[in-house]
Amino acid sequence: xxxxxxxxxxxxxxxxxxxxxxxxxxxxxxxxxxxxxxxxxxxxxxxxxxxxxxxxxxxxxxxxxxxxxxxxxxxxxxxxxxxxxxxxxxxxxxxxxxxxxxxxxxxxxxxxxxxxxxxxxxxxxxxxxxxxxxxxxxxxxxxxxxxxxxxxxxxxxxxxxxxxxxxxxxxxxxxxxxxxxxxxxxxxxxxxxxxxxxxxxxxxxxxxxxxxxxxxxxxxxxxxxxxxxxxxxxxxxxxxxxxxxxxxxxxxxxxxxxxxxxxxxxxxxxxxxxxxxxxxxxxxxxxxxxxxxxxxxxxxxxxxxxxxxxxxxxxxxxxxxxxxxxxxxxxxxxxxxxxxxxxxxxxxxxxxxxxxxxxxxxxxxxxxxxxxxxxxxxxxxxxxxxxxxxxxxxxxxxxxxxxxxxxxxxxxxxxxxxxxxxxxxxxxxxxxxxxxxxxxxxxxxxxxxxxxxxxxxxxxxxxxxxxxxxxxxxxxxxxxxxxxxxxxxxxxxxxxxxxxxxxxxxxxxxxxxxxxxxxxxxxxxxxxxxxxxxxxxxxxxxxxxxxxxxxxxxxxxxxxxxxxxxxxxxxxxxxxxxxxxxxxxxxxxxxxxxxxxxxxxxxxxxxxxxxxxxxxxxxxxxxxxxxxxxxxxxxxxxxxxxxxxxxxxxxxxxxxxxxxxxxxxxxxxxxxxxxxxxxxxxxxxxxxxxxxxxxxxxxxxxxxxxxxxxxxxxxxxxxxxxxxxxxxxxxxxxxxxxxxxxxxxxxxxxxxxxxxxxxxxxxxxxxxxxxxxxxxxxxxxxxxxxxxxxxxxxxxxxxxxxx
Amino acid sequence: xxxxxxxxxxxxxxxxxxxxxxxxxxxxxxxxxxxxxxxxxxxxxxxxxxxxxxxxxxxxxxxxxxxxxxxxxxxxxxxxxxxxxxxxxxxxxxxxxxxxxxxxxxxxxxxxxxxxxxxxxxxxxxxxxxxxxxxxxxxxxxxxxxxxxxxxxxxxxxxxxxxxxxxxxxxxxxxxxxxxxxxxxxxxxxxxx
Numbered sequence: 001x002x003x004x005x006x007x008x009x010x011x012x013x014x015x016x017x018x019x020x021x022x023x024x025x026x027x028x029x030x031x032x033x034x035x036x037x038x039x040x041x042x043x044x045x046x047x048x049x050x051x052x053x054x055x056x057x058x059x060x061x062x063x064x065x066x067x068x069x070x071x072x073x074x075x076x077x078x079x080x081x082x083x084x085x086x087x088x089x090x091x092x093x094x095x096x097x098x099x100x101x102x103x104x105x106x107x108x109x110x111x112x113x114x115x116x117x118x119x120x121x122x123x124x125x126x127x128x129x130x131x132x133x134x135x136x137x138x139x140x141x142x143x144x145x146x147x148x149x150x151x152x153x154x155x156x157x158x159x160x161x162x163x164x165x166x167x168x169x170x171x172x173x174x175x176x177x178x179x180x181x182x183x184x185x186x187x188x189x190x191x192x193x194x195x196x197x198x199x200x201x202x203x204x205x206x207x208x209x210x211x212x213x214x215x216x217x218x219x220x221x222x223x224x225x226x227x228x229x230x231x232x233x234x235x236x237x238x239x240x241x242x243x244x245x246x247x248x249x250x251x252x253x254x255x256x257x258x259x260x261x262x263x264x265x266x267x268x269x270x271x272x273x274x275x276x277x278x279x280x281x282x283x284x285x286x287x288x289x290x291x292x293x294x295x296x297x298x299x300x301x302x303x304x305x306x307x308x309x310x311x312x313x314x315x316x317x318x319x320x321x322x323x324x325x326x327x328x329x330x331x332x333x334x335x336x337x338x339x340x341x342x343x344x345x346x347x348x349x350x351x352x353x354x355x356x357x358x359x360x361x362x363x364x365x366x367x368x369x370x371x372x373x374x375x376x377x378x379x380x381x382x383x384x385x386x387x388x389x390x391x392x393x394x395x396x397x398x399x400x401x402x403x404x405x406x407x408x409x410x411x412x413x414x415x416x417x418x419x420x421x422x423x424x425x426x427x428x429x430x431x432x433x434x435x436x437x438x439x440x441x442x443x444x445x446x447x448x449x450x451x452x453x454x455x456x457x458x459x460x461x462x463x464x465x466x467x468x469x470x471x472x473x474x475x476x477x478x479x480x481x482x483x484x485x486x487x488x489x490x491x492x493x494x495x496x497x498x499x500x501x502x503x504x505x506x507x508x509x510x511x512x513x514x515x516x517x518x519x520x521x522x523x524x525x526x527x528x529x530x531x532x533x534x535x536x537x538x539x540x541x542x543x544x545x546x547x548x549x550x551x552x553x554x555x556x557x558x559x560x561x562x563x564x565x566x567x568x569x570x571x572x573x574x575x576x577x578x579x580x581x582x583x584x585x586x587x588x589x590x591x592x593x594x595x596x597x598x599x600x601x602x603x604x605x606x607x608x609x610x611x612x613x614x615x616x617x618x619x620x621x622x623x624x625x626x627x628x629x630x631x632x633x634x635x636x637x638x639x640x641x642x643x644x645x646x647x648x649x650x651x652x653x654x655x656x657x658x659x660x661x662x663x664x665x666x667x668x669x670x671x672x673x674x675x676x677x678x679x680x681x682x683x684x685x686x687x688x689x690x691x692x693x694x695x696x697x698x699x700x701x702x703x704x705x706x707x708x709x710x711x712x713x714x715x716x717x718x719x720x721x722x723x724x725x726x727x728x729x730x731x732x733x734x735x736x737x738x739x740x741x742x743x744x745x746x747x748x749x750x751x752x753x754x755x756x757x758x759x760x761x762x763x764x765x766x767x768x769x770x771x772x773x774x775x776x777x778x779x780x781x782x783x784x785x786x787x788x789x790x791x792x793x794x795x796x797x798x799x800x801x802x803x
Numbered sequence: 804x805x806x807x808x809x810x811x812x813x814x815x816x817x818x819x820x821x822x823x824x825x826x827x828x829x830x831x832x833x834x835x836x837x838x839x840x841x842x843x844x845x846x847x848x849x850x851x852x853x854x855x856x857x858x859x860x861x862x863x864x865x866x867x868x869x870x871x872x873x874x875x876x877x878x879x880x881x882x883x884x885x886x887x888x889x890x891x892x893x894x895x896x897x898x899x900x901x902x903x904x905x906x907x908x909x910x911x912x913x914x915x916x917x918x919x920x921x922x923x924x925x926x927x928x929x930x931x932x933x934x935x936x937x938x939x940x941x942x943x944x945x946x947x948x949x950x951x952x953x954x955x956x957x958x959x960x961x962x963x964x965x966x967x968x969x970x971x972x973x974x975x976x977x978x979x980x981x982x983x984x985x986x987x988x989x990x991x992x993x994x995x996x
Contacts, residue, residue: 444956445964445980449919451943452862453989456919459866460890462856464994465834593945595861619859621946626858 066097088419137213144362145217148378152354153191153222159350161187178402186406189392190413191351193219194385202381211374215381352379373432380425383417384410444587451594595622827994831887835880845877846870861942865922885909889918892991915990916978930971933961 070093138145161184168178198219202212355378359370370378392403392410595618836842838850848867857863870878870886878886891910907914923931923939931939937957944953964972964980972980 443963443980444960446984448940448943448960449981450984450989452919452922452939453986455860455862455943456866456922457890457990457992459857459860459863460887461992462854462860463838463851463866464831464887464992465837593948595943595945618945622859622861622863625861625942626864629864630852 084423088422091415091418134213137210138217141210141213141217143365144214145221147358147362148214148218148355149221152218152358153188153193155354155357156191156351157184157188159187159354160190161185163350182402182406186392186409189388190384190410192222192384192388192391193382194388198381198383211370211377214370215378348379348382351382355379373429376432377425377429380421380428383421384414385418389414447587448594455595828884831884831994832880835883845879846883847877862922865942869918869922886918887994889915890990890992891994893987910991912986913978915986916981917974919990920974920977930969930973931961931977932971933957936961936972 070090074089161180164187165180165183168183193215198215202215355375359375359378363370388410392407835846838854839846840850840853848871851857851867851870857867860866870882875882888909893910893912920931921927923935925935925938926932937953940953940957940960948956961970961972964976966976966979967973
């Protein structure tokens with residue numbers, strides 16, 4: 001269990017307090033009698049059970065303990081959770097607990113009041129939702145999500161309500177004191193898809209991320225719509241709607257950005273009747289400036305004003321809600337069989353129809369199409385949850401006569417969807433997928449080339465900017481990087497935030513280590529260890545050892561060219577058996593070691609399991625390789641090798657002193673050094689890095705870009721005459737970009753002096769000193785300053801070295 | 804930031820099958836201009852190398868190279884579109900009605916395969932030699948795989964596809980080995996409808 005789990009249970013514990021708090025007054029009242037009676041017993045009791053005394057903390061502690069144990073148990077028992085969705089387990093738990101409490105007191109002590117819900121359950125939920133929100137996916141698909149959430153939910157509500165009304169009119173439901181409005185209301189609150197349940201199910205089903213984010217986002221936002229549609233009349237509805245919709249957006253979006261230091265609570269969005277719940281976020285100011293919804297003409301929900309309603313995302317409150325539902329279920333008296341049968345098909349059918357229609361519309365506008373299987377999952381995966389229950393419980397008895405009926409029906413629907421649909425969705429999806437895909441074992445070629453196709457396709461997607469090219473998002477991330485990060489994050493956190501810089505650091509380290517190891521190995525005479533035995537630890541073959549692989553057919557043939565084997569039969573047999581094993585081995589190898597395309601390894605956000613490190617390793621390896629290749633091609637294209645590198649390093653240090661914001665990723669440049677087999681100490685590289693301003697954009701190869709652009713610009717623009725070298729004057733900054741380092745100016749071969757030529761490759765310490773082939777007077781001093789901290793005093797300063 | 808309404812043709816001489824104008828084309832044009840850092844009007848290799856995701860794509864470098872055929876150092880917008888046009892979804896409806904005299908559209912199955920073939924076949928001799936296949940494999944496989952294993956995998960791959968026994972995979976052999984694969988779906992994204 002990770003730390004996250006611990007924190008989660010911490011929150012859960014806190015939330016678990018609440019029903020206990022609700023339960024307390026009643027329990028205390030009941031216990032009063034026996035307790036007082038006890039006090040009057042005769043004699044002196046050595047041991048007494050002062051239940052009255054300790055019951056408050058005792059119940060709370062017990063409840064917390066039970067809830068956290070249950071949560072831990074759910075996560076540890078993967079076997080169970082892979083079949084049964086977590087929500088179903090929680091419902092069962094709630095039922096059990098409710099049953100226990102009910103049996104103990106014969107009263108149902110758990111009631112979920114609005115106060116409890118909004119004050120204690122909601123804020124952690126909101127925070128949690130914002131923190132774990134997958135930003136990029138969400139906002140990338142925001143249009144789709146909004147369509148499903150708003151239009152879809154309204155549609156669902158309408159169809160459910162209307163169909164129920166139709167059934168009622170036809171008389172099947174018997175004699176009820178309900179009107180169309182009540183049905184519509186009921187439809188609206190039943191239409192709310194619960195994200196928690198969805199999450200739990202989808203994590204098991206492993207749907208692709210687009211589908212996931214659509215359903216998830218829809219469930220996040222549709223609660224707002226649900227609430228609003230419960231207040232159909234009144235001008236306050238639209239105010240409320242904008243709040244309802246904007247608030248989840250406002251809460252989720254910025255809170256997720258700040259991982260390291262959540263900013264203090266600031267915004268107040270609620271309408272006036274209740275004291276505000278303040279989410280600890282930093283919403284964009286404009287959203288919070290929307291006027292709070294005035295109290296409209298009394299809607300059906302007179303007790304609860306139209307309140308923004310971000311849905312409970314965390315399992316604990318949902319667990320609470322569900323267990324309260326369970327407990328309440330135990331309490332409920334009469335069941336109503338009349339409403340149940342038409343309701344479920346009605347709501348599910350309405351949802352399916354709505355999904356199909358909307359998808360048809362959306363597919364005309366979307367890049368990534370939503371297929372049939374996606375639609376099936378979307379409609380079938382619409383699980384209701386705690387929200388629906390909470391909403392129905394908050395109905396006012398006086399306004400809605402058949403409240404109990406609705407409550408019981410809601411409970412039934414929730415149970416059915418969570419348990420039945422949750423259990424069956426996974427086999428359903430697997431069946432569908434299997435049905436769609438072929439059953440052939442793909443050939444080696446197909447596997448290999450198929451994977452190549454995936455890589456190519458994702459590269460083309462990146463190039464054509466289909467996924468990820470977003471002007472606004474870029475603007476925001478620039479703003480974030482330049483200003484917000486600097487204010488809010490510590491330096492070390494800022495650096496570690498940048499993934500590619502991280503990768504680069506690790507690569508550097510690895511390079512240095514391997515370089516040293518290589519040197520050691522070369523030092524010892526016998527390079528005994530063969531590569532195959534080296535890697536045997538990593539290779540995970542079930543049956544054959546690597547030596548078998550080497551006995552490949554071609555290897556055999558190659559080796560046995562000279563030897564003549566007359567017995568063709570045995571040779572053939574041997575070939576065949578080897579080929580079979582080799583087949584298996586090859587397939588296995590490919591399967592295991594082929595790099596995965598992007599879609600596969602980034603497929604789902606799992607909030608309970610930390611993402612595996614495999615994709616980072618893969619990224620690292622490929623990145624390393626790519627950089628090496630680029631540098632080599634860059635090297636070969638330029639005049640001379642060493643001076644460029646030195647100059648680049650020097651140049652980089654100059655800029656490091658400036659600490660300006662620029663888009664040049666200075667961190668890239670030192671990567672060149674290990675490639676050149678210079679004996680650079682790793683710490684040199686490391687030392688230079690902390691000086692740099694952490695303005696490393698996510699641009700890879702930008703350093704090379706800089707150098708290349710410099711060279712290309714020389715062909716395009718006029719090179720400044722002479723070698724007057726403003727590069728090294730400390731005053732210029734951005735103008736450096738447009739100037740030409742002298743060794744790169746065209747038409748001039750770079751001929752370092754004799755001494756420099758000799759000294760450059762061999763003396764690691766000196767390389768930093770090199771290369772100001774012509775110094776202006778100012779720059780000498782600046783150089784001495786520039787090389788200040790880690791400078792070793794050099795007697796031989798090739799200052800006068802010029803071409 | 805660029806003209807909002809693009810009246811003139813973006814592609815005066817469009818490759819076969821690519822529409823000369825339209826919103827998709829406009830979107831690509833904006834992307835082209837966004838990639839073109841210094842507003843040169845063309846893209847160079849470094850412009851494409853800036854795309855971070857390409858650096859962690861095993862075939863990223865080769866794909867970038869495919870934009871610069873014949874040693875060019877620049878690619879202009881028609882050239883950019885030309886490469887991307889290979890990835891249009893295949894139009895099933897006009898396969899029967901197509902004028903046989905016209906050159907095949909770029910997004911046909913053959914041309915898609917040809918594009919991939921050219922990614923593998925670096926020396927343009929029309930065959931993927933064992934060495935070239937080995938190089939591709941090496942790109943696509945993690946570092947834990949040893950040289951021997953790679954070689955054997957390469958051997959098997961070439962053997963599987965090679966029919967005339969010359970130790971190399973020609974284009975026809977290549978297409979034949981992939982005939983069961985749904986190329987149209989695996990190599991298409993919805994651009995340039």
